[in-house]
Amino acid sequence: MSKPKLLFITQEMSPFLELSKISEITRQLPQAMQEKGFEIRILMPRFGNINERRNRLHEVIRLSGMNIIIDDNDNPLIIKVASIPSARMQVYFLDNEEYFQRKYVFRDKEEKFYADNDERMIFFCKGALETVKKLGWAPDLIHCHGWMTSLIPAYVKTSYKDDPTFKNSKVIYSLYENGFTETLSPSFIQKSVMNGMTEKQVETYATGTSSALETGALEYSDAVVIGSQEVNPELLNNVKKAGKPVLEYNLTSDSENFYNFYEEITNEELVHVA
Template sequence: MSKKKVLVVTQEMEPYTIAKDISTTVRGLAPYLQKNQMEIRVLMPRYGTINERRHRLHEVVRLSGMNIIIDDNDYPLIIKVASLQDKSTRMQVYFLDNEDFFKRKFVHKDKAGKYFDDNAERAAFFCKGVIETVKKFGWPPDIIACHGWMTALIPFYLRTAYSTEPLFQESKIVYSLYQDGAEDHLSEDFAMLSSINALSEEDLAPYMNGNKPDLHAGALKYADAVIKGTAELNEHNAKLLEDCELPMLDIQGEDAPAASVEFYHTLLEEEVVE
């Protein structure tokens, strides 16, 4: 049996970002998938907080050179890669970089603790960039595992603007919902800034609650399954999961990687090989 391909898209991952729910979860999950007969690709933003020399990042020229359009402006996409050793397993992590969006020495907030005004544009750039990068890979993922609010547009883009792209026709999209907070501080222009190709603001209505962006609600509308990544959620996000009719996995901590593998196989209607 050929290995199943899992695309792990995350806004954070140890040791490249500080230890939080998302970064520690992905750090445990990715190598576990690779050790359990799954072929993986990990993609995340190249924040300015990441020390390229320490982590030995280098540009992948054959993947770089694309331009991503955000609000009628072109932004160059640079792809970098690093190898991460995990005991007996070595895996590659790909970083999406752009000077306008990720060069700053902070992740989602500035030095004063204020969320960046352009976080919506940064998320749209990252999600579009992920899809275009995977197209350059020529690598059809069986599972697309999205971790964090910055990945929330990927289910929408894949099921609308990229719905005829052969590479993703068989992909199952799994959205992990965490209690983060940055998604609550996005610009009211989120829908306009996130439009793509022939899509309009109206197409992004599932991502809006009145004038307020609601990224998790939109992602759940277009995903195939959901994982509860954080044990405790606020009232709104807990209600989203309560009303959600998607296949759901509610497990965190040390048992999450093994449970996720089984969950993926279930979505693909396969038996887990012991």
């Protein structure tokens, strides 16, 4: 029997970028699941403050060269890779000169939220799915970490729902504390729509707040992980009402619980979101 395939998509990961507890979780969890027999892939953005030389990133020519279209503009996607030798894991980095070659991550040196954070997120989510397609690797499970991954569940269940790479994939979304207090661009929803989907399908995301992004991700996910004690109570209430499988926060410190949760989701009948 082939190993179950588990894809991690995250906005940060130790030792490359450490902004919050997400970086620690996404460093430890993939290794623990690999040791338990899962086949692992990890994708994250190549933010400009990630040191390429120190982390030994190098471009993967066979994966680079795609363009991601946002608001009718072609944006080149460059794929780089680095290894974590102690864990025998590789991490794929999605890069683009305009979106990611900056000294800071989500805010400039004056702490002002980047006006194009909406496009940076859309680029990352589209680019991640296109990269996995190009790898020719169909994940059984996709586990998303951080608000920059929040469009992944919607894309998988709409635009990519009949794609051979993703048609049998289950999506898990980890909820953390609010990622930002600002609001994304008012044109965010129009820009986010892909072929095979409508604005109505992403209207839950429309206000562009951190809470709206998480609510949209929950709507399209097959299962939820409570990744923090500081999760917005309204979101926790939405999780309860949705009746989806949930891994509670008090169980997340033990990788065995994640293993059992992944096994449970993998074996559930796939429920398509209309």
